[in-house]
Amino acid sequence: MAVLYRPVIVAGFAVLASFACSGCRPSSAMPTAPLDPPVGRADAPVASSTNMKDTAQVSPVNPANRTAYPKPSPAEIKSKLSPIQFEVTQNDATEPPFHNEFWDNHAPGIYVDVATGEPLFSSIDKFESGTGWPSFTRPIEDGRVVSKTDRTFGMARTEVRSSSGSSHLGHVFDDGPAPTGLRYCINSASLRFIPVERLGAEGYGAYAQRFAGPSASPPPASTVNACAAPKPGEAPGCETTLDTALLGGSRRTKAALEHVAGVLEAEVGTADKTDAVRVVFDPKQIAFRDLLDHWAKTEASLPRGHHVVLFTSDDQRRTAQAWKSGPGAAALRGGVLVEPGDEGGFSPATD
Helix, strand or coil: CCCCCCCEEECCEEECCCCCCCCCCCCCCCCCCCECCCCCCCCCCCCCCCCCCCCCCCCCCCHHHCCCCCCCCHHHHHHHCCHHHHHHHHHCCCCCCCCCCCCCCCCCEEEEECCCCCEEEEHHHEECCCCCCCEECCCCCCCCEEEEEECHHHCCEEEEEECCCCCEEEEEECCCCCCCCCEEEECHHHEEEEEHHHCCCCCCHHHHHHHCCHHHCCCCCCCCCCCCCCCCCCCCCCCCCCEEEEEECCHHHHHHHCCCCCEEEEEEEEECCEEEEEEEECCCCCCHHHHHHHHHHHHCCCCCCCEEEEECCHHHHHHHHHHHCCHHHCCCCCCEEEEECCHHHCEECCC
């Protein structure tokens, strides 16, 4: 997620610190690995370290929670994870916002590494950030999440990864709510959710006591941040590295497209009152034009009056308009309609 990073310098290392406050439970949420001194954008404000070096506090992992979470072999990970989970955790992709599993999950429980099962975050620290990704004020305890400097996309930012499995999780920012002031912006695809009533059965019973009493209340919504509300003239700080297509079709279309190389997820539903398939794909692996070719091969065998491409960007519109007059669309009886689409208006099928 392309972000603006503002570090705190403590004892020569760039760290993100939690702050002591009356009534707050002790923080155990900080990235544990020192960062290289970040080199941000020229206009990136840098937080002062004044009064911060003495307030950073962490607590160790509870000895009762020291279960080992070894990373499976590459072959095991490949077979265990879905395509989008694999691309996010192993290849550092960023899933689309709002159309992911946990961005609006409000159930009590914990979130673990989808690849290893290592505990990472708690619903107690989850808040509504307005970004469309799960957001937390801190990890579940110290030592579970580590950080590294990420200088992709022409800026310095702080990536966070799971400690045991080194799964890419997302990034951390210093524009979150109290008590830490941090916002861990995390991909749903890197997480598995364990509801509180299942903690004991799934081997995480030591965390159940955290959900008793008033301290279990999550932080309030905090939607003023670089991703949800960027400053005037600035692009949003968080962006997906994947692309989404809305293509007219049915379950048969979905079944055909979800096996195409580069397609990470396919979902059937409706968009703008049109039966459609929402396709998440990696543009580094398959171009939109090539995806349209695969879609046309499936649609050509169906007796439709017309076939619809609902573009979600100007690039998709230009590509689809050029494609519809080429050989890829020639087999589609009834022609191709290229119309504007709204990914936010897509409704998944309920049956």
